[in-house]
Amino acid sequence: MPWLTIAMLLLFGLLFVAAEVIFIPGTTIVGVVGFALLVVGVWMGYRDLGTPLGHYALVGVVLLAGLIVYVGLRPKNLARVALTSVNNASVDDVRRPDVAPGTVGHTLSALRPAGTVLFGTERREVVTRGEFVASGTQVRVLIIEHNRIVVAAA
Structure with a gap:
């Protein structure tokens, strides 16, 4: 056995x-x-x-x-x-913002204090310094802090 x-x-x-x-x-x-x-x-x-x-x-x-x-x-x-495909995707780099300070856009949603703004043809998530901004209002970019776009009513 x-x-x-x-x-x-x-x-x-x-x-x-x-x-x-x-x-x-x-x-x-x-x-x-x-x-x-x-x-x-x-x-x-x-x-x-x-x-x-x-x-x-x-x-x-x-x-x-x-x-x-x-x-x-x-x-x-x-x-x-094995992985044979190549990923050629890219990510927007925070160190090179595509929206410069001073750029003007229109709010797509109410900013309470965060919301969506249309800059030309680009939609971006933004924040205010605490104030509420109604939908459809014109806003201006104040500063870009790390990964946040800070705006105020123009």
């Missing part, structure tokens, strides 16, 4: 290594557990079944694990899990 235990250790070790290489690439606990199962299975093969069968188990494990790694790490298979 020790041959069944050894066979199950080797089978599950190979399955864990295959799962690590093919399905969840990276060094994770699944790969470490699979490698440990293979080592224990080969060691038990030498101990319980003798040297010739231990050699067969070792050669079989090395060949099958090598085949799994080869198939899993082929460029065609890696392309399925």
Whole structure:
């Protein structure tokens, strides 16, 4: 019956290594557990079944694990899990504001004290210094503080 235990250790070790290489690439606990199962299975093969069968188990494990790694790490298979697209998006930088102080716009919503203002064709979220400004009122940019546009009624 020790041959069944050894066979199950080797089978599950190979399955864990295959799962690590093919399905969840990276060094994770699944790969470490699979490698440990293979080592224990080969060691038990030498101990319980003798040297010739231990050699067969070792050669079989090395060949099958090598085949799994080869198939899993082929460029065609890696392309399925690798990020191949490039993100060319950009973000407006706070250090280079697109609305300069002194720019005039019209409120789209009431500013209580925050709301939306239309500067030309650009909508921006703005704040006042505490005063309320009705919708449709003309406002002027006072200052840009970090990521906030501060306005006042013009």
